[in-house]
Amino acid sequence: MGIAGKRRQWFYGWVVVAVTFLTLIVSAGIRSIPSIFMLPFEKEFGWGRADVSSVVSINILLYGLMGPFSAALMEKFGTRRVMLTSLISIGASLALTPMMTALWQFDILWGILVGLSTGCLANVLGVTIANRWFVQHKGVVVGILTASAATGQLLFLPLLAKITVDIGWRYAIYTAIAVIAVLIPIVAIWMRNHPYEVGAAAYGSDQVVAPTPFKGNIFLTPLRTLRDASRHGAFWLLAGTFFFCGFSTNGLIGTHLIPACGDYGIPEVTAAGLLALMGIFDLIGTTMSGWLTDRFDGRWLLFWYYGLRGISLIFLPQALGLGYTELLVFAVFYGLDWIATVPPTVRIASDIFGKEKAGMVFGWIVVAHQLGASFAAFQAGLLRDWLGSYTVPFTMAGFLCLIAAIMAVRIRRPQALIK
Template identity: 40%
Template structure:
């Protein structure tokens, strides 16, 4: 009788960098949808006769849904896997853009762009980057977080001049159709590249986690979840997101991180992306030139985010955050003195510095979430990102009120600079979590697939 030899467990066909590349494609594609809404205000007003307030309502709903989706998306990735959530998000943004071309009433813009595109972009936001790095990387988490965050910046700003040209040369419907096609083309690539690490037989999820954590914040490994009905798993994911919020809300670091990230949203999305172009136009600068400066800021965002990720692996994230917010506040305070009808050297210098600081806060914020909340970090960061969108929406609205009241955007820049100064102080009050230092890499988890692929990550 022949001896029985168990079949070796197949190694995971994916590699960390392949997964990160697929995730980057999904993030870039979804990011392109984030800036198109700002280009649609004028065309929709001229073509369909809608008020700017009606168009703004759709953008507001998009921003709120984007922020609220992030924590639940992180929990859904735990239940259904990153691949299904990422592909589903691309389907949502593609469908929302395609349906936008058929609009005849303002409420349809709220539904198609506000809800559908908001859900899709929220599911592929920075929480997606945090989940990818948490599951596939150990030694270079800060660097990979910076790279994936930079991918979002690329999607948001690099394509901005192209989309603007398409709208001017053809129509706003052509730009929306182009984005829908881009999302459709990205689907098979993301499906093939993005996957979760496979678990080896006989090993529990607790042992596989880099921090070796146990408890209800780890993913169940029994067969019950694998065979559970999708609606049950969705409900469990929503409950986990809310339970994680309830636990995190009882801790001081959560509110400090949420507060600083709310200021981050207020001083970037809320004030710069909403009010920079009209403020520059008040000083005689053409809107197209102001939009080009925003695109230049986006280009430097890439270098700033990647560099910040590299620094996060080597320095105290709390001090990095304090430095970023302090410098950002100084640049915003100086902006009213720099705005003129022409682009000169000081304004270009502002563009470069602000671009380097703009998204640099993301890698250290994720690192602090990981240090304080372990396996719950992606979900916690999702709720922190929701605070980011709340801050952005509040200041976007307040900036318009200030312009109507004072006839100038100068109070907006001063107020945003003051908020950044407060965020710098809040970052310094964050306590160092117990255990290993913040900058020390987490213990490497045993390989779930080919050792060479995991070791190099």
């Protein structure tokens, strides 16, 4: 009883959640940097929106493709080692960025290296932490860690946009390098791989269980998991809805809202502030989504999330033309729903495919998310160059979200399909 009481008073898993939250904040903040640099790069290097968008598209694609393999790497080598390796790689890419002079260098540094490195510090990391350290409140933990992506925007975008406007984009890069340098020792000192390392049971359990050794090949095991999961319609519906999720969030709004505001004479710092405001409300919305996911049918939560997001995106072109008040309404409404879809999607995937496979299965679902985001990032820039505005890509994304809402309720009720 005494031991159980102490464990309840001080559960080290909350330290792990805090360190993971900080890491995901920094990773998300760094990934959002190209949206700030789109206009400065256009002026300094002569790169068009489609040029920079192509780099963002590669980054988003590799970020997603890395997900299931990063889940296997974390099973094999531990979360701390994977996190440290990724942070060092991101820091090296940042350090080389101010020296670049050609688009192909931006492709390598940000499209490939940052894309692969941040792919190891994505939603799959949050799902792995939640599954290892928590039995109770798992939905809330997933919600908190998922919301870190928006919080990264909240903290980074206005600051980096201000630095970029006042003294140049290179100094924004130096600021990001300094943050990485502070974060690396924090992860090295306080991160732990599994509750067993600190002699604890997962939160909500009284049994201390040693981690199961990873068996299999870190490259083939995720592919076998995809093969097994793809035999079931629920996987394709989850992946399909997440494709539209990525199409309508980081690929579109995260990449193009700032330059879209620039088309209407709205300063970059103000536009970055709108994204930051979305981050505040997404932190609230996604955390609340985790709480709701622990209590209600995730399929109907997804129905409402996608439906409301679709309405807000259809409204966005009008909001841009009307003024700041309407944009504030959009930022609040859309922000509450930004990535609230993650907790119910994780819960459904875990219930259907089982706890052991959940990380890798969700990793493949995230691949679909990033494929949608990658396509949206490129096509929106291309359509903007062709048509002179973002009205078509924003409206298109809104209607695709309404389709995703219908798809969500067609997912079969969770039951163990894969053993």
